[in-house]
Amino acid sequence: MISLQLAGENALILYLSPEISAQHLMQLQYLAQQIRTLVADQLQDIVPSYASLLIVFKPEHSGILALQAMLQQQLALGCSEITQQSQRITLPVYYHTAWDLGQVAQNSGLSAAEVIELHQARDYRVYAIGFAPGFAYLGELDSRLSTPRLVSPRPAVPKGAVAIADRQTAVYPAASPGGWNILGLCPTPLFQAENAGTAKPLMPFRVGDQVRFQSISRDEFLALGGELPQELR
Amino acid sequence: MSAFVVLKPGVVSTLQDQGRFGYAHLGLTQGGPADHRSYRIADLLLQNPSPSCQVEVSVGGLSVVALADTVFCVTGAQMPLTVNGQPKSLWQTHRVKKDDVIALGFAQAGVHSYLAVAGGFRLPKYFGSNSTVLREKVGGIAGGALQQGQFLPVRPAYRSLLFTLPESYWPGFSTPLELGLVPGYQQQWFDTIQWQQLYSTDYKVSALSDRMGYRLEGEPLCCQPRALLSEGICYGAVQLPPEGLPIVLLNDRQTLGGYPKPGAVLATDAAALAQCRQGHSIRFYPVSPHQLHVHQMQLNRYWAELPLMFRSTS
Numbered sequence: 001m002i003s004l005q006l007a008g009e010n011a012l013i014l015y016l017s018p019e020i021s022a023q024h025l026m027q028l029q030y031l032a033q034q035i036r037t038l039v040a041d042q043l044q045d046i047v048p049s050y051a052s053l054l055i056v057f058k059p060e061h062s063g064i065l066a067l068q069a070m071l072q073q074q075l076a077l078g079c080s081e082i083t084q085q086s087q088r089i090t091l092p093v094y095y096h097t098a099w100d101l102g103q104v105a106q107n108s109g110l111s112a113a114e115v116i117e118l119h120q121a122r123d124y125r126v127y128a129i130g131f132a133p134g135f136a137y138l139g140e141l142d143s144r145l146s147t148p149r150l151v152s153p154r155p156a157v158p159k160g161a162v163a164i165a166d167r168q169t170a171v172y173p174a175a176s177p178g179g180w181n182i183l184g185l186c187p188t189p190l191f192q193a194e195n196a197g198t199a200k201p202l203m204p205f206r207v208g209d210q211v212r213f214q215s216i217s218r219d220e221f222l223a224l225g226g227e228l229p230q231e232l233r
Numbered sequence: 234m235s236a237f238v239v240l241k242p243g244v245v246s247t248l249q250d251q252g253r254f255g256y257a258h259l260g261l262t263q264g265g266p267a268d269h270r271s272y273r274i275a276d277l278l279l280q281n282p283s284p285s286c287q288v289e290v291s292v293g294g295l296s297v298v299a300l301a302d303t304v305f306c307v308t309g310a311q312m313p314l315t316v317n318g319q320p321k322s323l324w325q326t327h328r329v330k331k332d333d334v335i336a337l338g339f340a341q342a343g344v345h346s347y348l349a350v351a352g353g354f355r356l357p358k359y360f361g362s363n364s365t366v367l368r369e370k371v372g373g374i375a376g377g378a379l380q381q382g383q384f385l386p387v388r389p390a391y392r393s394l395l396f397t398l399p400e401s402y403w404p405g406f407s408t409p410l411e412l413g414l415v416p417g418y419q420q421q422w423f424d425t426i427q428w429q430q431l432y433s434t435d436y437k438v439s440a441l442s443d444r445m446g447y448r449l450e451g452e453p454l455c456c457q458p459r460a461l462l463s464e465g466i467c468y469g470a471v472q473l474p475p476e477g478l479p480i481v482l483l484n485d486r487q488t489l490g491g492y493p494k495p496g497a498v499l500a501t502d503a504a505a506l507a508q509c510r511q512g513h514s515i516r517f518y519p520v521s522p523h524q525l526h527v528h529q530m531q532l533n534r535y536w537a538e539l540p541l542m543f544r545s546t547s
Binding site: 005006007008009010011013018020044045046047048049050051052053054056059060063064065128129130131132133134135137148149151152153155165166168173174176177179191193196202203 | 258259261359360369415420445458460461462464467475488497498499
């Protein structure tokens, strides 16, 4: 079931059913393509996520309600086959109790070691990229680890923080505010702006790729170029 | 070639053009002028044919020296403006000669001013834009705020006539600021009582407010915690974390987020909010689909007619 709602005066948001699936990713890519063709000259940005597409129009658009009605009528709701080669990559993590590892363990009734074990026990798919440059939303987390976001976001999350929220996990590519539960730190750079305009990729993965975490020691973290934040010095 | 050199960078001064678009899917935020209305008026006064790269002076304290004759103006917050120590009017274009010093004091009302020049500043773009986002370290000069001694080249331009915007058209800094909310996103998650509370609460701007978003303080709005898949956030979106205090997301917002949102405030109101300081009173009011349609028509007319109100001063 697809719905198209107002997001703001210059934006619409298209929703698929609120569940996480690889099928949704393909359907969203197909719909994004269609929307680009239908409203090309009025489009400012299109932001896909797990089960939604934010469609932002230039402020001089022809009227948000007219655009909503037009897209509702014109969007073909079937899904054509879009296939993409997906790659698998491994991200090292220096797990640490300095942040929310203890709280997550307590919430789930597990030990910290069991939380770490479960977090690195499966492959995650890259469902969306956003929030900040190179921030990839990975899913799905083992349901036993599902933890709500912090009641009030932290003003400063350190660079490389590996964190979880509900059944998602992610790595913060740079220091930023954030409301996810931090389990540890990843030394791998996730957004290399210096690669812009070169053949080298900006990010080590794309939407649809598979990611696995692997526990490393403090020494390995430092050897891989990781920087210790204030809390661990 | 015309250019300026930064003598004093002020509290925080950043280069901004219209914003960075087309890269939100990689997580790059829009950036751009926090008060896009004052920014746009500056370009119109200078007869710049397209949105230019300007300096957003936040709080105040910037001074620059001109290396060649040019035309400039300052719009936005009420910041005392001088050229070689002589007071000059905001919302008006002025000529400067080589070695003239343009200085801005500290804002008496509002937060952000726009120092714009005929032709605009010419600097390398980053992902299609000059807009500086300090958190992401992108745009501007090496992703940072302006620093003493930096050289700001200016794109060549025809020497324009001088214009002024009559005072009756200057944006005010009214209290309380009323924000028109366009219901959207998870609007159906909120019941009648919650909507009533949202529209009747007197909020105050929190100290934790910046170009990323404005946090509001007031009576918390209780909402059932519900899991939400992270989704795209538009300019002006209002998010409600479990603590029940709204955050209005602005230019440097995160591109995706997972807190519930009752909708988004009108862009002109979001720009006015960005000019508010800690403690400023804020109220929300609802914008129906019909009112939204009328608002968009009025806005188009406002921008079409505004240049007709300019008075020539040369």
